[in-house]
Amino acid sequence: MDCLDSDDDVQFVKIDPVKSKVKPKKSVTWVSSSFGDFGPNLSTPISKTKIKGGSLSDLKRNQTDSNISVPQTSVFAFTSQHESRKRPRESDHCITSRLPSHSKTCSSKDLWCDKYRPLHRNDLAVHKKKVEELCEWLARAKSHWKKHAAPILLLTGPPGSGKTACVQVLCAQLGMDVQEWVTNLEQVADQWSGEDFHRSEKSRVDVYMSQSQSSQFHNFLVRANKYPALELMGSAGHVSESDGGNVRGHSACHSTTVLVEDMPNVFFRDPPQFHNILRKYHYSGHSPIVFIMSDSTSSTSSVQKLFPKDLQHQLGVVSISLNPVAPTLLLKLLNKVMSQEARQAQVTQPNSSVIEQIALSSNGDIRSALNSLQFACRMDTADLKPPVSSAPRGRLKKSGTDSKLKYRTSGKEDVASSGGSVASAIGAKDTSIFLFQAVGKILYLKRGDPSTQADHPCLPRHLELHDRHPLLMNPEEVAAKSHVSGDFFTTFLHENYVEFLSSVEDLERASEYFSDADYMSTLWAAREELQQYSVSVATRGFIHSNSDVVRHDSTRKNHGWRPLHKSRWFATNKQANENITTARQIFQGYHWEPEVLCSEILPYISLTNPTLHDTGQISFVQEMTQFSQWKRSSRTRLVRLDEKDVASDEEEGEAGGPTQMKTGAPVTDDKARDGQSKEESVEGDSFLSSSQTNVQNVEKEEEEILIEEYDD
Template identity: 40%
Template sequence: MDKLSVGDKAASSRPNRWVDPSFTDLPGESFSLSRRRKVVCANAETKRPRKRAGEAGSSGPHTSFLLKESAQRDQDEPWVDRYSPCSQAELAVHKKKIEEVENWIRVHSNTSKGGVLLLTGPSGCGKTATVQVLSLELDLRVQEWTNPSSQEPYSSSQHGEEKPLLSCQCHCQVRIKWRMNGLSCSSQLSQFSFLLRVNKYNCLKMVGDGGATDRKLILVEDFPNQFYRQPGSLHDILRRFVKTSRCPLVFIVSDSLSGDSSSRFLFPRDIQEELDISSISFNPVAPTTMMKVLTRISTLEAGKQSCGRMCVTEQTVLETLCSGSSGDIRSAINSLQFSSLPDTSLEKGLLRMKKDIHVTSLSKAVSRTNQRKKKSKLKKEQNEEQAIGGKDASLFLFRALGKILHCKRGKHEGAEAADCAPGPDLPSHLSHLHREALLVDPELVVERSHMSGEFFSLYLHQNYLDFFSEVEDVERASEYLSDADLLTSDWTSRSTMALYGSSVATRGLLHSNSQQVSVGFRPLHKPNWLLVNKKHRENSLAAQSLFRSFCLTPVSLQTELLPYLAKLTNPLRNQAQIAFIQDVGQMSLRRFPGRLKLEALTDKEPAQLERDSEEEEEGQAGVEEGLPASQPKPTTSQVLLEEEELIIEDYTSD
């Protein structure tokens, strides 16, 4: 670690510092730029060493530091930072979860052998805060990897991220900023092995350290870009780390709804098992907890600003913020701060925009919000426009599917149901088609699931049978699915028709489920079709290339020759052919198949069909691509090479 401090000195003495001075010159900017308090603190320290002495001496260093900081900071300091939790009680995370993480950290920091923990969850659910608070309470120093951000002119044509900077921060007392000089050719990757180094060396005891323990915890939240390209390199480092580790290592990965789930990508199941990585998944912050935090903050602020510079935020506004943030506490606090800006005209302007009516006084706005609130409680899925801090509400696939499959409808013709489904009753001969008003908007659900309509239909198709009890309903549902497929079959019109297709599929399913029995929980599965289709094509290609010498058309080859070859005792030419015939030509008749290996869909799983989808498109529609003939099984291509020059004797047998 002495190396580090030397580096630190060297870095600070250099004119070209890695910290951007503009950060502290314009604190307002840090609101948008800095994601976490740490960065701000770090900057503050380099520029303003005045507070260090006071901090370091205090016994409860972190909290007091925080309080002082917050007291002296500008108004413009983001509330997220100012009111960041400093005890377990303040964390907006479920107690059980905290306990779980705490137990893990306790167990793994007490033994000399470290472990690896993976925290996942949507952004703003308190993952980082939990680790920070717990490490504070358990007296652990946190050493964190932050991706080096380059302030220097690029020395090469490479990306800025390739800049070799490593900052290893301990946020308690000792902050080490350390610039590795003369290493501009080394990659982030090699630096990331700091894991191993941190492991090895202890921190120097500083004066006024208060005898802090040398126990530490490594936190990795940013990942070097290289790892996204080659997750294998991360795994290699981890393997080495696990062998020699002496302190716990915590990875924090935010869930994302878009296709690339980085946690799955960086930490696949097999690696998790191999390296014994424990994984804890956080849920979005619950509305009640969120309300508590927001109320606390707003009352604190109000108390501080009793002169009335800030207006007290109304309970209803808080509720709106709370429901609009979809469990992201960071964004909720940010929007709270924004909405309670002293400039009331702005606020009202925003509010008015939101209400879409002319309100002059706040009270009216509030009453209006109340009404809206009631309404939205009645109709759950009413999409509430939010002027301030509205997050794009999105659904995880699991929930989106559930919304369609469970088919929630209004129970009776209440006033609010009549509101959205007016119109006369159906004539008597069509009365069997009558349904209560839907509680979900199918198009919205599909849109929020972040999937193309076709894939959503595939998922529905895989799972809908479990939710039906009558064959007649199934018949109609399956016909709607077939219709939906037909609508999107032509690739020239697919982009326009896809929406109609998904609409037909979802609404068809909803309508044809006439029984409305609540089936309770049913596990959902991923569609088999993609796999089956891929295998079908692969096998067909393999069959053709392996048995080319028989000069048969694919159909007769697959339906006549192969199955009979399986029954004959002809010596075949090579091993691959024999294996293939045993695999494809024969079918096990005894077995009454349940389902194929079903891959259960977990509730957090985002859609991950990107690659498959491409293949699918390619093979089925063939917009631009032909059959993926270039990707048969390895054995096949080998055989092809072997047989290329082979002369067939089958015809020459006179």
């Protein structure tokens, strides 16, 4: 048996008492494996099952204390506490016992987010209601363990909002084991490529590695469900008590929670495969399973793909979404950590305003906040003062009863960007925002009080008409943080801006600015360079045109919340391209340019009404030109822009090409050519049916519009 000494370094314990020539010093003690039936098959994803509730020293103690048989050619994996990126490995039992020694065991080089990881429910810097909600779900899942279909939880929230920490701490409190899936196979491979590693074993690992991710995941679920985590603590029957004393976990009949945070990549490419596995697990399994997915500008579509609403409904998936940690909670945590550090070591304590800036600029990311604080303690932050021009005056205060951190005075910049330079100087998080927020920030613009700003410019008398109070945000920055192209952002703004203006004059001015911005984006030779200017013209043009919000205390006339909608540019563009392709195919013998065909020939044909012999041509011309014949309008359906919506690949791809649509459409030409080559033999009748389908689609969409308008 090869066994490493240190807790911190050990990943695997290889056991092969027969083949090994090294004699064990003490009698070998091992757990009788529940995995015996899998034999030497290394596909057993034991290496993926992080065994909670025991460190290697515990294991070794147990080995010497009791006689545990060792199955031949078994490979067990243990993930030590320090190997893990960020999560604690203790059971509740260990948590309470380790509380006092929390910092003693850590060296000064440890990351503070690991050093001060929460060990108890009360330590969690997460909103109490969310913790309660999660705790209730876990307790319910535990009480229903083995009785019903496996409960499924989808836990979402921004990175560093404490999702994993919550699950770990609450499971420990409830006395539940956590078996976690870890996708990182390279790490496993690294561990196996050590010097002690035997060639024969390596070949077996290769077999294991070559297995498809999905079957490994499937096997993991089956076994996590079938077998409890190995009881390596030697504490069968130990009782863990919750803080309230009313929740007890008995390790003799431990329930297990399966935790999946690193979703296998293969499922993002093939979601139905994942859906099948999840369905099977739900109906045949009994352990609750928690999926953790972090929000990001690209993750929402992944969540939608992996957990579509109908699947969630079918399997009763409960979804809990954590919010970014409130600045007040973060500040409390940072101050607590700071005072503990100050007591223990000689650290350069940053002043309170720097700590406040960190709490604000971390955007509710505990990990980022603690890292920034640790970094701030290592550098001289005395010179880091909020910049005069952008920093809000005043300090963070609890405002009245709502206990929200706010700046007392109205500052020039919004809170998130206020501490930008200080925070970036000490390595704080660079944040991005969702499209919904970005578009909302522009449309619901806010202005600050110019009296708080020393360098507010005064316009000459003849330009007083254009005088505006300073903005509380920087439109270009907002657009940049949404991480979509300028064109894409402008199309969304264009879709929604009309409802936010209350007079025709404002609307006229704003639409002029949008036209200017549009023109800039059509100059294909300089499009890349002009994109930033184009966004600037569109956003600032809209803001300036809005005569309702001129001063910081202006009241918006059309106040109230308005739903935002996705841009219809993409659907319209697609439809236009399809129509042009159809037109070219129908009139293929005439060699007209697509623009000439659509803008001159077709309208002319409809007016002069010449005799057309082809039924396809007749119906197409009617459909395209005689709007009065349409019973319903041709407006496409409005789609709500949700809080965490992100640009779909198709949209993003198309967003790069408004020029193509406007200037003769190279894409259209290609499409037309493709279509032509494929369907040259197709006669008018088929076009008739395609155009009929178009009309039907429009009708269908219109029905949906009625419903949606009602909703709105």
